[in-house]
Amino acid sequence: MNTDQAAPLKESWWARLTQSKYFIYILISPLFLVLLAYVIYPFYQTFIQSVVGSEGAGIGNYKRFFSLESTANLEALWTSIYISVISVITCAIVGVTMAFLIERYEFPGRKILSILVLVPMALPPLVGVLSFTFLYGESGIIPRALQALFHLDSVPFSLKGITGVIVVHTFTMYTYFYLTASAAIKGLDPSLEEAATSLGSGRIRIWVKVILPMLTPAMVASALLVFMIAMASYTAPLMFGVERTMTMQIYLSRTNGNLDMAATQSTILSIVSIAFLIMMRWYQGRRNFQNQSKGISVHRTELRTPFMKYLSMLLSFIGVIILMLPILVLVLISFSVDGEWTIQIIPSAYTFDHYIALFTDERTWRPIWNSLQMSFVATIGNILFGVAAAYAMIRTRFKGKALLDILIMIPWALPGTVVAVNLIAAFSEPSVFSFNQVLIGTFWILPLAYFVRHLPLIFRSTSAALMQMDQSVEEAARSLGANWWYTFRRVVVPMAFSGILAGTLLAMVQGLGEFVASILIYSTSTMPLSVAIFQKMYAFQFGTACAYGVLQILLIIFVLFISQKLTNGKAGAVI
Amino acid sequence: MKSVRLDHVSKMFGTAKGVEHVAIDVKPGEFFTFLGPSGCGKTTTLRMIAGFYYPTKGKIFFDNRDVTTLQPNKRNIGMVFQNYALFPHMTVFENIAFGLEVRKLSKSVIKEKVERAQKLVYLDKYGTRKINELSGGQQQRVALARALVIEPDILLLDEPLSNLDAKLREETRLEIKRLQVELGVTTIYVTHDQTEAMTMSDRIMVMKEGVVQQIGTPQEIYNRPANHFVASFIGESNMLEGEVMEISGSTVKVKVDSDLQVEGVLDTAINKIKVEVGKSVKLSIRPEAIFEGQGPNQLHGTIQLVEFTGVSINYLVQVGSATLKVMIINKGNQILKRGDSISLYVPEKGVYFINE
Ligand SMILES: Nc1ncnc2c1ncn2[C@@H]1O[C@H](COP(=O)(O)OP(=O)(O)OP(=O)(O)O)[C@@H](O)[C@H]1O
Numbered sequence: 011m012n013t014d015q016a017a018p019l020k021e022s023w024w025a026r027l028t029q030s031k032y033f034i035y036i037l038i039s040p041l042f043l044v045l046l047a048y049v050i051y052p053f054y055q056t057f058i059q060s061v062v063g064s065e066g067a068g069i070g071n072y073k074r075f076f077s078l079e080s081t082a083n084l085e086a087l088w089t090s091i092y093i094s095v096i097s098v099i100t101c102a103i104v105g106v107t108m109a110f111l112i113e114r115y116e117f118p119g120r121k122i123l124s125i126l127v128l129v130p131m132a133l134p135p136l137v138g139v140l141s142f143t144f145l146y147g148e149s150g151i152i153p154r155a156l157q158a159l160f161h162l163d164s165v166p167f168s169l170k171g172i173t174g175v176i177v178v179h180t181f182t183m184y185t186y187f188y189l190t191a192s193a194a195i196k197g198l199d200p201s202l203e204e205a206a207t208s209l210g211s212g213r214i215r216i217w218v219k220v221i222l223p224m225l226t227p228a229m230v231a232s233a234l235l236v237f238m239i240a241m242a243s244y245t246a247p248l249m250f251g252v253e254r255t256m257t258m259q260i261y262l263s264r265t266n267g268n269l270d271m272a273a274t275q276s277t278i279l280s281i282v283s284i285a286f287l288i289m290m291r292w293y294q295g296r297r298n299f300q301n302q303s304k305g306i307s308v309h310r311t312e313l314r315t316p317f318m319k320y321l322s323m324l325l326s327f328i329g330v331i332i333l334m335l336p337i338l339v340l341v342l343i344s345f346s347v348d349g350e351w352t353i354q355i356i357p358s359a360y361t362f363d364h365y366i367a368l369f370t371d372e373r374t375w376r377p378i379w380n381s382l383q384m385s386f387v388a389t390i391g392n393i394l395f396g397v398a399a400a401y402a403m404i405r406t407r408f409k410g411k412a413l414l415d416i417l418i419m420i421p422w423a424l425p426g427t428v429v430a431v432n433l434i435a436a437f438s439e440p441s442v443f444s445f446n447q448v449l450i451g452t453f454w455i456l457p458l459a460y461f462v463r464h465l466p467l468i469f470r471s472t473s474a475a476l477m478q479m480d481q482s483v484e485e486a487a488r489s490l491g492a493n494w495w496y497t498f499r500r501v502v503v504p505m506a507f508s509g510i511l512a513g514t515l516l517a518m519v520q521g522l523g524e525f526v527a528s529i530l531i532y533s534t535s536t537m538p539l540s541v542a543i544f545q546k547m548y549a550f551q552f553g554t555a556c557a558y559g560v561l562q563i564l565l566i567i568f569v570l571f572i573s574q575k576l577t578n579g580k581a582g583a584v585i
Numbered sequence: 586m587k588s589v590r591l592d593h594v595s596k597m598f599g600t601a602k603g604v605e606h607v608a609i610d611v612k613p614g615e616f617f618t619f620l621g622p623s624g625c626g627k628t629t630t631l632r633m634i635a636g637f638y639y640p641t642k643g644k645i646f647f648d649n650r651d652v653t654t655l656q657p658n659k660r661n662i663g664m665v666f667q668n669y670a671l672f673p674h675m676t677v678f679e680n681i682a683f684g685l686e687v688r689k690l691s692k693s694v695i696k697e698k699v700e701r702a703q704k705l706v707y708l709d710k711y712g713t714r715k716i717n718e719l720s721g722g723q724q725q726r727v728a729l730a731r732a733l734v735i736e737p738d739i740l741l742l743d744e745p746l747s748n749l750d751a752k753l754r755e756e757t758r759l760e761i762k763r764l765q766v767e768l769g770v771t772t773i774y775v776t777h778d779q780t781e782a783m784t785m786s787d788r789i790m791v792m793k794e795g796v797v798q799q800i801g802t803p804q805e806i807y808n809r810p811a812n813h814f815v816a817s818f819i820g821e822s823n824m825l826e827g828e829v830m831e832i833s834g835s836t837v838k839v840k841v842d843s844d845l846q847v848e849g850v851l852d853t854a855i856n857k858i859k860v861e862v863g864k865s866v867k868l869s870i871r872p873e874a875i876f877e878g879q880g881p882n883q884l885h886g887t888i889q890l891v892e893f894t895g896v897s898i899n900y901l902v903q904v905g906s907a908t909l910k911v912m913i914i915n916k917g918n919q920i921l922k923r924g925d926s927i928s929l930y931v932p933e934k935g936v937y938f939i940n941e
């Protein structure tokens with residue numbers, strides 16, 4: 011037994027401080043400081059720029075934005091909303107249909123389809139759009155193949171403009187609907203349906219009266235999410251040349267040097283995004299579609315008539331092709347010799363050089379190395395902040411929790427374009443938060459952007475892990491004599507490890523693929539991977555661009571696989 | 586082994602009351618139990634002793650040392666949690682060794698102590714098992730070993746048996762008591778199960794809504810409950826209220842109604858209660874203090890309900906306006922039926938006057 015404990019307890023100022031109920035505020039102040047410095051302050055600077063401007067203070071910029079004389083901005087706002095609404099509808103149709111087919115019906119090819127259905131998640135936005143232009147663009151493989159096959163004068167169809175954007179959105183974002191809908195369908199108690207049938211309801215009636223109402227919460231949540239992401243979409247409009255969207259307008263205003271207007275547009279887009287974020291949080295707080303009865307696995311309906319069987323086989327075959335094509339085409343082109351592919355349907359000459367060059371040629375290796383470094387730095391920051399914030403959020407009590415939660419989620423809701431504009435507004439000049447340095451044009455600005463954009467990832471995965479961990483385990487460690495720090499190291503971190511690691515890997519790959527903010531603020535000395543892909547694309551070095559893309563996809567698949575293993579298939583919760 | 590003293594300790598959660606004015610003095614080596622219904626503040630009091638809550642008012646002493654605001658990790662306590670709170674990422678050995686590692690003992694000493702602790706709880710062959718590969722009872726024993734291996738000054742247990750099934754609960758109860766007696770460690774035990782409290786404890790504190798009702802040995806609590814609540818919470822009891830008719834010496838005669846009059850002995854030395862002729866008074870009669878046949882406090886009633894448990898025959902008997910629970914030990918007596926009339930008597934010692 012410890013005899014040294016016989017000494018009387020000293021009521022030192024330190025002891026009194028640490029036992030004060032205000033001590034927690036000292037502990038969490040760094041979290042708020044980080045958010046203040048890198049989320050609020052940049053946002054505020056942008057807002058100030060939009061109202062102060064170069065020609066005197068006032069709301070002139072906002073008047074100009076909403077003026078009916080030059081309607082470019084209003085048109086952009088309208089187009090963005092239009093694209094987003096249509097995207098929500100198409101994603102909902104595709105996602106929910108897929109979820110129902112896969113969860114409720116047994117047909118040949120179901121297994122493979124149920125795995126491949128998540129492929130779009132493995133496509134970084136830029137790479138996805140890239141493969142779509144290769145496949146379905148004006149000189150894309152499919153239109154040209156059809157033209158050759160049917161001896162047409164011109165290509166029968168091609169993706170461009172707003173249609174192109176919506177198709178790409180549908181392909182990349184239906185997974186949000188798919189994931190929530192299939193979770194909800196798994197949670198649906200089949201006996202409810204059976205009960206309805208036994209009461210004499212017909213199929214359609216069951217759908218309208220029983221199934222759809224139960225799916226509504228999941229649908230509303232996904233719809234809000236897809237709308238938000240579609241509003242923020244930048245890559246698709248850029249590649250399909252749709253200039254009248256909010257994100258493109260911001261980009262154009264900046265490149266034209268109209269900084270005040272860029273700030274105004276950013277502020278307006280931020281307000282829309284944050285409004286949606288708050289709506290989503292509010293809705294998530296109310297929704298509740300958990301399974302009430304346990305242990306019932308959904309039984310799948312088998313298709314009986316041979317005709318239906320063949321039809322379903324054909325359809326799932328087409329589905330698999332559509333899902334795989336984007337990746338296959340990237341792989342194909344990554345082996346093509348640059349500059350040789352002009353009017354042929356598919357590239358004519360192949361080589362392995364691009365892959366060798368990736369790792370041996372200093373110029374092609376450079377962007378990979380830059381991205382690795384910058385993403386690594388950002389991820390370290392995300393781990394420190396995310397784990398601390400999650401711990402504070404889950405394990406301590408203080409006033410202002412809801413505020414902290416919203417502040418952490420805001421960067422996730424803000425379009426990358428806006429994050430970039432905010433950072434430019436804040437750190438083009440020295441400030442306290444940048445230790446009196448100008449960050450724009452240095453190495454540090456991109457890691458900072460990645461840090462801000464991916465702030466919620468580790469926070470959320472760690473919170474989820476901590477929430478499952480019983481607090482009494484920590485108390486047990488304390489009662490055994492471990493101090494707070496020892497407990498944190500030996501008990502909390504190991505127990506939350508899978509959550510922390512899943513978030514970390516995700517933040518790392520997202521950093522490696524980040525394009526939207528990067529394109530606005532990179533400097534040539536630290537050009538990241540995604541910007542390099544973009545430039546190679548415009549220099550017609552398709553092979554190299556696609557080799558970069560394949561590399562990214564491999565990384566993402568690897569990470570998704572690992573986090574699936576770590577979280578026992580609950581990786582969806584992280585996104 | 587240390588004593589634990591709570592000096593009028595209160596805990597408020599904001600404006601909500603946790604516990605009020607708890608004053609106890611647990612002797613070194615004593616097995617002391619907090620007993621009470623859910624939400625009465627047992628855990629709150631225990632957590633203040635452990636250091637997870639600080640009292641709003643009052644002080645806590647281990648021996649003569651004021652530990653009121655000492656951090657939990659500096660108190661040298663062993664604590665067993667209701668859900669065991671084992672470290673799921675560690676093996677049985679690592680779990681038990683945790684507290685010793687914190688104390689920076691050498692590897693060989695740790696190994697020796699952990700192995701001895703494992704033997705103590707019959708888990709010597711399970712050192713390399715992961716926690717999720719153990720049964721509930723085994724996990725419970727790991728938690729116990731982990732708390733005991735650090736040779737705590739005080740052992741705190743918060744409903745350690747509530748997650749076990751009935752059979753295992755009994756076994757583990759005996760196990761805990763055996764270890765406590767062998768090691769002689771001062772133990773504070775929290776439960777809402779009166780059987781556990783009665784069988785294990787040296788002394789029991791009965792609580793209700795954050796207020797201490799009675800502190801005493803199991804016999805005192807059972808035979809001389811301080812009030813209505815204690816009498817009805819511990820064991821079964823017939824609670825009656827009537828008018829005092831006559832006081833002669835220490836014998837008090839009470840009329841519950843015209844068919845039910847009882848006489849009891851009031852020992853004012855242990856039972857501080859005022860009785861006056863013509864005033865009303867409350868009394869408690871345990872079902873097993875009522876006998877079939879002829880004797881003092883003779884009663885006659887009609888049987889309403891019969892229950893045969895094996896050990897005993899339980900009757901619900903209507904006597905005047907009151908319904909009495911009666912327990913007759915089964916010695917092969919004839920079992921009466923509903924509607925039969927029955928003669929009962931209550932020895933004077935079986936009548937106990939109580940406070941409000
Ligand atoms: N952290 C807390 N914040 C607010 N109120 C609390 C807190 N902990 C306990 N209480 C309240 O204090 C009272 C006593 O709670 P306590 O947990 O001590 O009860 P208990 O006797 O251990 O009950 P049980 O047998 O259910 O565990 C309850 O009314 C409870 O609601």
Ligand SMILES: [Mg+2]
Nearest residue numbers: 627628629743
């Ligand atoms: Mg409790």
